[in-house]
Each structure stands twice: as structure tokens, then as C-alpha cells.
Amino acid sequence: MTVKAAVLKDFGQPLSVEEVADPALGTGEVIVDVAAAPVLPYMDEVFSGERPYLLPVPAIPGAGAVGRVRAVGPDATRLAVGDWVLCDPSVRSRDDAHTPDITLQGLAARGDGGLRLHRHFGQGSFAEQLLIPTENAFPIGPISQAQAGRWSALTLCLVPYGGLVAGDLRAGETVLVSGATGNFGSAAVAVALAMGAGRVIAPGRNEAMLEELERRFGPRLRTVRLSGDEDGDRERMKQAAQGPIDLVLDMLPPSVGATPVRTAAMTVREYGRVVLMGGVGTLGGDDLALPYPWIMRNNITIRGQWLCPRPAVTRLIDMANAGLLGLGAFEITEFALDDASQAVTHAADRGGRFALTVLRP
Structure with missing residues (x-):
């Protein structure tokens, strides 16, 4: 079985949209059907090599997503198929609670341990399906398909929220x-x-x-x-x-x-x-x-502070659901997955403040 994804084959090359192997579910993992994936304004700098992020190529880029659960592992007790979730791209190792290794899924690994995580979880959200650790899937409640792009603005807000919580x-x-x-x-x-x-x-x-x-x-x-x-x-x-x-x-x-x-x-x-x-x-x-x-x-x-601690994700979702954080303030421009390279260019040229470019696989 295959799914469609945008692939960065080498730095300085445009994204190539092609069929790739669909993700295989394991224990402690969730597969999500991606409804909306944010395109960050500086992704063109990463893909060109201007920002020397640790992103082994070829890679499916894309940090974070909103989507619906397709499948859950045997150890999931609350998540169910069909749930709408926010996918946190901050993937942390589970075998060291004090100093876990980390990779920013689909964008940047940190050190040798982060590279090991990348080999399994590194493929990002510019794809029809996304494999993430169970703990990285955060329910957001029932929304419509049309609202998914706006909810993906939370992946942008998570970064400064992590800093404000740390402070x-x-x-x-x-x-x-x-x-x-x-x-x-x-x-x-x-x-x-x-x-x-x-x-x-x-x-x-x-x-x-x-x-x-x-x-x-x-x-x-x-x-x-x-x-x-x-x-x-x-x-x-x-x-x-x-x-x-x-x-x-x-x-x-x-x-x-x-x-x-x-x-x-x-x-x-x-x-x-x-x-x-x-x-x-x-x-x-x-x-x-x-x-x-x-x-x-x-x-x-x-x-x-790099990225956002996991407990803060739920609190930010609660703030959005309560209307304290108004996602309606963000201007959303959506692109089909086939137009991924154009979306990256658009995000760099016009992404900016309170504007978000989104891929809709």
C-alpha cells in the first residue's frame, strides 16, 4: 500500500510529490489521516540549505498537523479511530526522563539521539498519513473538515506558548x-x-x-x-x-x-x-x-527553551476551545499537496504575521 507525500530529495531542489510506502503501525504509535499541515515561513530556508538544520534527506518534511486518527496501537486506552487530533511534532525519546533526546518531526533533529528518533519518526506531515507516538496525538474535539486549517494555527502558537510557560x-x-x-x-x-x-x-x-x-x-x-x-x-x-x-x-x-x-x-x-x-x-x-x-x-x-513541553499542548487546546485564544485571527491560505512547492514559496513571501499557509492532503 502507498500514500501520496511531498519529498525533499536533496537541499536546493523543489519538493517532489510521489507515492511512498504507507506508515506501519506499532505499539505506542498512532497513524493519522492528515487534514491540514502548516507550512512555516522559513521552510524555504531549510529546504535550500540556508538554515543548516539536521534533516537527513531524502525526507518527507512538515512539522505538525491536524487530522483524524486512522489507527491506534494496542496500548492506547482513550484515543479512538475518527478522533480529531493535533499532532505535536516534538518527538522525545522514552528511555531517559531527565534528558530525553528530541527530534522536530519533519524538520530538524538534535544530535545523534535525535537522528535515531528521526530514522523512525522523522517523516513529517506533508503526506496523506502521518505516524506519531501515541503521546503526540492530542484530541481537540469535534470539528469540521473545513476548520482543520484554522486549527493547525495552534502548531504555530505552541512555540511561544512553550516559552511563556517556561517563563x-x-x-x-x-x-x-x-x-x-x-x-x-x-x-x-x-x-x-x-x-x-x-x-x-x-x-x-x-x-x-x-x-x-x-x-x-x-x-x-x-x-x-x-x-x-x-x-x-x-x-x-x-x-x-x-x-x-x-x-x-x-x-x-x-x-x-x-x-x-x-x-x-x-x-x-x-x-x-x-x-x-x-x-x-x-x-x-x-x-x-x-x-x-x-x-x-x-x-x-x-x-x-526549545519547543513546547507536552503538558502545555493540552492547555493551549483548552484555551482555544474556550475562546480565550481566537484562532479566527489567523488568515489561512490553503494549497493541495500536489502544489507543495508553491505553498513553500507562498509561505516565505506572504506567510508573515497572523497568516498561515497550509497544505491540505
Whole structure:
């Protein structure tokens, strides 16, 4: 038996849509019929080799999906055939609870252990069917086929949600989102407000996007136009907060230098928290230089966070089902699987803020 999938045969080549072997079900695994798979705006950079992610080729790319359960293993006690599920692409090893190996299914492995996971679970969601660990299938409740693309926006929101959870954001607190005018950063703004942030500070240079954020979110959002002057920008961000900044979440991409990260991080209050989730430094350049005395004397907590912890996925789904996180804010553009290469180009050119490109196998 075969299924249709988009295959990346080598970096720098367009995706090839072809028939591949259908996934074989094992214990602890679920097969999902993919209804919608998000196409991230930077996937063209990965497929071209510009972003040197650890993705052995040939590969079926695609990180995350919304679909319906086709088959479950013998150890599944709650999932049933036909359930609508969100497929979390963060696949973790099960034989080390303290430091599990991890692979981002269909996009990037981490180290030798991640590569071993990739050999079994690495084929992603740009396909008619997807094999995932049982624990990576999260029920979202009954939806229609037409709603699947919109629900796949949760895979975008999961990333900043993981950072906000890691930073222990509490209702009423002030959070600064560094990179707020980007794809993941703008999603972070929406998620932080849905979590009850009293105020969100959104710095950036993109005037049009800053104005859009202001229109969308109203008085709980304060924007700051960045000038490039480190001291001046830091002072303007503090003034916009009109009080202490409890948490700084960095979502800046690899193309940005370390200076804007440091500028934003050092706005945080004494005993504040800084969470680093962006790509700064992954393509080279200067490392982040935060002053040791400032960290120590102000009791600053600095934490790195890659992806989202599994328990947070259910909470984010609950927020969407409760209407706290409005998925209707996302503009969805859908492509057929046969047009996967065009979808990748569209996501790079027009994906952007509160816009999501989706494949519909």
C-alpha cells in the first residue's frame, strides 16, 4: 500500500510529490489521516540549505498537523479511530526522563539521539498519513473538515506558548516580546494576552505591523519603535511598560544580531525572568553578551527553551476551545499537496504575521 507525500530529495531542489510506502503501525504509535499541515515561513530556508538544520534527506518534511486518527496501537486506552487530533511534532525519546533526546518531526533533529528518533519518526506531515507516538496525538474535539486549517494555527502558537510557560507568566504581569513583529513573535503577543498578561510590550521597526498589533489588541498592548540605539531603545521600552517588566521573551530570528536581544533582555525588573527561544547566533555572528554583575546583583533568571513541553499542548487546546485564544485571527491560505512547492514559496513571501499557509492532503 502507498500514500501520496511531498519529498525533499536533496537541499536546493523543489519538493517532489510521489507515492511512498504507507506508515506501519506499532505499539505506542498512532497513524493519522492528515487534514491540514502548516507550512512555516522559513521552510524555504531549510529546504535550500540556508538554515543548516539536521534533516537527513531524502525526507518527507512538515512539522505538525491536524487530522483524524486512522489507527491506534494496542496500548492506547482513550484515543479512538475518527478522533480529531493535533499532532505535536516534538518527538522525545522514552528511555531517559531527565534528558530525553528530541527530534522536530519533519524538520530538524538534535544530535545523534535525535537522528535515531528521526530514522523512525522523522517523516513529517506533508503526506496523506502521518505516524506519531501515541503521546503526540492530542484530541481537540469535534470539528469540521473545513476548520482543520484554522486549527493547525495552534502548531504555530505552541512555540511561544512553550516559552511563556517556561517563563512562568502569571495573570496581570507585564511581558515584553522581543521580535513581536515576526511570525512567531506576533503569535506570542496573542498567546500572552490570552494567558492574562496585564500588558504586552511589542518593540519593532516594522511600522505597519506595529500599527496592526495596536489595532488588533487595544490598550493592553504597547508598541515601541526601535531606533537601533541600544540605551535609548531600552529606555523607551521601559517607559512604554509604565511599571516593572516581569518577563522578556525573545523570538528574534537568526538574521538578527545579538544587540537587540540584549537591549530587550536588560529591560526586565529585579528578580525578573528572561526566556530565549529565537535563532540569534545559530548562523554565526556575535554571541549574546549579558553582564555578569547585572545578572547576579539583580537576581535575574535566564532560561533557554526549545519547543513546547507536552503538558502545555493540552492547555493551549483548552484555551482555544474556550475562546480565550481566537484562532479566527489567523488568515489561512490553503494549497493541495500536489502544489507543495508553491505553498513553500507562498509561505516565505506572504506567510508573515497572523497568516498561515497550509497544505491540505
